[in-house]
Amino acid sequence: MxxxxxxxxxxxxxxxxxxxxxxxxxxxxxxxxxxxxxxxxxxxxxxxxxxxxxxxxxxxxxxxxxxxxxxxxxxxxxxxxxxxxxxxxxxxxxxASNFSLGVNIFFELNKTLAALMAKLPKYKVTVEEIHHTQKLDAPSGTAITLANGIIGKTNYEKWTLDTPKQNEIGILAKRIENVPGTHEIIYKSEVDSIQIKHTAHSRxxxxxxxxxxxxxxxxxxxxxxxxxxxxxx
The missing domain is CATH 3.40.50.720 (NAD(P)-binding Rossmann-like Domain)
Known part of the structure; x- marks a missing residue:
């Protein structure tokens, strides 16, 4: 081509x-x-x-x-x-918000986990993303895709960069030099936490x-x- x-x-x-x-x-x-x-x-x-x-x-x-x-x-x-x-x-x-083959598999894992966690309301979910300091938008498109994937399988209604209210998913966006892209989904309750994470090693x-x-x-x-x-x- x-x-x-x-x-x-x-x-x-x-x-x-x-x-x-x-x-x-x-x-x-x-x-x-x-x-x-x-x-x-x-x-x-x-x-x-x-x-x-x-x-x-x-x-x-x-x-x-x-x-x-x-x-x-x-x-x-x-x-x-x-x-x-x-x-x-x-x-x-x-x-695509992210063309990484691994991230697109991660999107599917995220939705599967969200469907399971929808039955356990004591767990509160957070999306965390880290990118290089040259990235202009925040949150990343990948983080938004992950948040929307959770919204589609649960009672959460929207995502926010601010302190989340009821039925909101908090996204924590960090900018650190020389980080290609890291995305983590964290479900946390008073007794334990469940996390899935994708880390890009290069572009x-x-x-x-x-x-x-x-x-x-x-x-x-x-x-x-x-x-x-x-x-x-």
């Missing part, structure tokens, strides 16, 4: 390395949010840009008939708009998942998630 990288920061560079190793070529590297670009020589686009430019980038790809996958977080208020555009253009779009896991997702969707039409890529029902 000929891949356009919309966002050429640390993640973009990691994706470039993995993509070339897997036999693909990079035909566009867009490093600036204000940079104009052409998709003429591209088969697919991978967006890891800024939240402020993601919607415009994704829209341009869909309007040009270029399949696009996005790992940019912080823009999801416009997600339904992108879905509508993808449907009207009969395009191809995949969004390569995210990059590999993004390239695998691109390989999966490049010849398909529609709206996809990593559950489709991993064949998780």
């Amino acid at each position: 000929r891949i356009a990288l919309l966002g050429y920061g640390k993640m973009g560079k990691a994706i470039e390395t993995i993509a070339i190793q897997r036999g693909h070529s990079i035909t566009l590297k867009m490093s600036s949010a204000t940079e104009s670009f052409s998709l003429q020589d591209c088969d697919i686009a991978i967006d890891f840009s800024l939240p402020s430019s993601a919607v415009a980038n994704i829209s341009k790809c869909l309007e040009a008939g270029i399949p696009v996958i996005s790992g940019t977080t912080g823009w999801l208020d416009d997600y339904d708009k992108i879905v509508s555009l993808c449907e009207s253009t009969k395009g191809t779009f995949l969004y 390569e896991g995210f990059a590999l998942g993004a390239v695998i997702a691109a390989e999966f969707v490049h010849d398909k039409k529609g709206i996809f998630t990593m559950k489709d890529v991993l064949n998780i029902s």
Whole structure:
């Protein structure tokens, strides 16, 4: 595949390395949010840009008939708009808050555990995430996905970065230098605690998942998630 990288920061560079190793070529590297670009020589686009430019980038790809996958977080208020555009253009779009294959398995473990813990109201749940200091959004998209996974299986109604009220999930977001990404779910009662945790050791896991997702969707039409890529029902 000929891949356009919309966002050429640390993640973009990691994706470039993995993509070339897997036999693909990079035909566009867009490093600036204000940079104009052409998709003429591209088969697919991978967006890891800024939240402020993601919607415009994704829209341009869909309007040009270029399949696009996005790992940019912080823009999801416009997600339904992108879905509508993808449907009207009969395009191809995949969004993931985290492309790590391990994290997407972790999402499923989280929902399974939440369903079990829903029967035990004395346990209160907290989501904790740690990322590098260059990450602009907080909480992370992955933490939001985890919180929403719990909400879908329990009586919790929403998440918050503040002190949680009844039926709210508290998310603790930390920013520490050189941490690729750590996410932990903690259920705590007066007598014990249950914890599940995913720790990323490098960006390569995210990059590999993004390239695998691109390989999966490049010849398909529609709206996809990593559950489709991993064949998780």
